[in-house]
Amino acid sequence: MDRLRPEDPAFIGPYRLVGRLGAGGMGVVYRAEAPEGQHDGRPLAVKLVRAEAAADEEFRRRFDREVRAARLVGGAWTAHVLDADTEAAVPWVATEYIPGPSLRAAVEGRLGPLPAASVLVLAHRLGLALRAIHEAGLVHRDLKPSNILLTVGGPRVIDFGIARRTELSSESDLTRTGVLLGSPEFMSPEQVRGEEVTAASDVFSLGSVLAYASTGRAPFSNGDPGVHGLLFRVAYEDPDVAGVPETVAELVHDCLTKEPEGRPSVETVVSRTRKALDGSWLPPELLARLDEDAADFIRATPRPVRAPVRTPVRASVRASVAAPVAALSPATRRKLRSGLRAGRQLLTAVLVGAATVAYTWTGPAPSFALPSDGTQEDRRFTGVWRLDSYDRDVPFTMRLEIHNSTRLGRTAGTFVSATRTTVCQGEIGLTSRTEPTIVLSAFHVTRSTPSGASPEDCGLPDHLTLGADADLGGAGFYWRETDSSFSPVSKSTTPSTGVPREFWKVWTAGDGLVVVIRPGGLGDPVVRTVRTGTGRHCESTAALLSVDGGFLYTTPSVLDEAASERACVADGIPWRYSLDPRKSSVLVREYDDDARRLRLVN
Secondary structure (H helix, E strand, O other): OEOOOOOOOOEEOOEEEEEEEEEOOOEEEEEEEOEOOOHHHOEEEEEEEOHHHHOOHHHHHHHHHHHHHHOOOOOOOEOOEEEEEOOOOOOEEEEEOOOOOEHHHHHHOOOOOOOHHHHHHHHHHHHHHHHHHHHOOOOOOOOOHHHEEEEOOEEEEOOOOOOOOOOOOOHHHHHHOHHHHOOHHHOOHHHHOOOOOOHHHHHHHHHHHHHHHHHOOOOOOOOOOOHHHHHHHHHHOOOOOOOOOHHHHHHHHHHOOOOHHHOOOHHHHHHHOOOOOHHHOOOHHHHHHHHHHHHHHHHHOOOOEOOOOOOOOOOOOOOOOOOOOOOOOHHHHHHHHHHHHHHHHHHHHOOOOOOOOOOOOOOOOOOOOOOOOOOOOOOOOOEEEEEEEOOOOOOEEEEEEEOOOOOOOOEEEEEEEEOOOOEEEEEEEEEEEEOOEEEEEEEEEEEEEOOOOOOOOOOOOOEEEEEEOHHHOOOOEEEEOOOOOEEEOOEEOOOOOOOOHHHOOEEEOOOOEEEEEOOOOOOOEEEEEEEOOOOOOEEEEEEEEEEEOOEEEEOOOEEOHHHOOOOOOOOOOOOEEEEEOOEEEEEEEEEOOEEEEEEEOO
């Protein structure tokens, strides 16, 4: 990362810039810090487009359209789009910042070409990344080694789908804006010829990337640095794939077919590489270096800053206003206590929902009087809550963070929710406030796995109620979806955070179970589980629900069907993870009284 230059802005939108990550034909990419309380304090990569492009109305329309589509890209192997302003004088887009070297830097550095097993894993993960991108209606158009970052948990694809001019109007345009159009070494024949670019173009680029990762050279470079000769070879000559390992040689050959219709689909790529094992991802020496790099990054990360201007909270576009809820009557209180007893009995019999955690209330006895007007914030309900619902058609686990509990019609906070098949993240609105309850609804899903999920797909209720009742004892809080479904709930005192660095490892139980934990924030798919001990190859992912008291709480795992054999099923258990206090190289995975110890892969 380079220092900021005098001409660089101090802020882009609400984000403070701390350094330059790079520059290209489209614009400059900065590393930035979010205001306190946003994006879990994680760093971002913010791309500011060139002034020339910003003055082009067609470019701005395409930029806006493709940023909207890029927000829908999910999956574990891409850098997610977190924010953007396409209407600004100079448009910008903010994505996750991935602290890891690019594939090009790794291959050209001390590591050199990747081992055959690592290339097979790379092929599978890049196939999954392209699938997520294509499902959002995008074509990457510039898949190359410098746009693939290496992390402990696997590769991450960056810089996808953000409007690039794909027309080749003249030779001077190519040489002047080559970064904008794509890197010639990894372009497809149809890109070179100025023809329509489809998902098949990304498959061709994938073949070139795999050849490069295997051999350290692009398949059409031929040692000749001239652009004209390179483009001719891409369009008309056979690739040089000497040295590509047998495990991926046939796949690389098929991906590099000149005609788009002759190449395998992304689904075929994923299927042909699905038995790649996470434990074979990278050599131990590189994993150790990645771990050191991540540690250096954390030490160098500045503290979160406050934005210079207060940014208004965007109201949810989904409206579902519940009727006001009256104060609890004596009969309702009896029903509540009965429901709590029944709920506790049912929880012991049903293996669904979040791990049960007891929180201790250490503060003063709660005051249950709401402010007399809406100007003073009611702090009782603000904070982090973990809810679970087990007696409904689609059970869910939810982490809810409330920052507004008095201003009706505004965004109340954010949520991460999961069922057995879907993980969702988004915003929730405050629609009613009647002593001693608040009603939350208008769920707005901003991110999901699989992508494009609706609130119904996520198992989200039409509304939910948080209430306070001093007669309950303890903290005195409950939540409910209907009048007959009551559950006690306690507020966590732990602020939002991501996965601590000491968990970023590859862990194995020695019986065909491999667990990979990678960096990420709330709602991110941070845990990938690979099981081969049953004679079948099964893979599943789980998202981060919360971090509390040294434990990582995850959502129920979701089966990665493309990477798994047909008979596989996900266990659907919301595991929690911790490090053995006596030996940090041992990871403890547990749910209720089921606990397993996994050892770090050396």
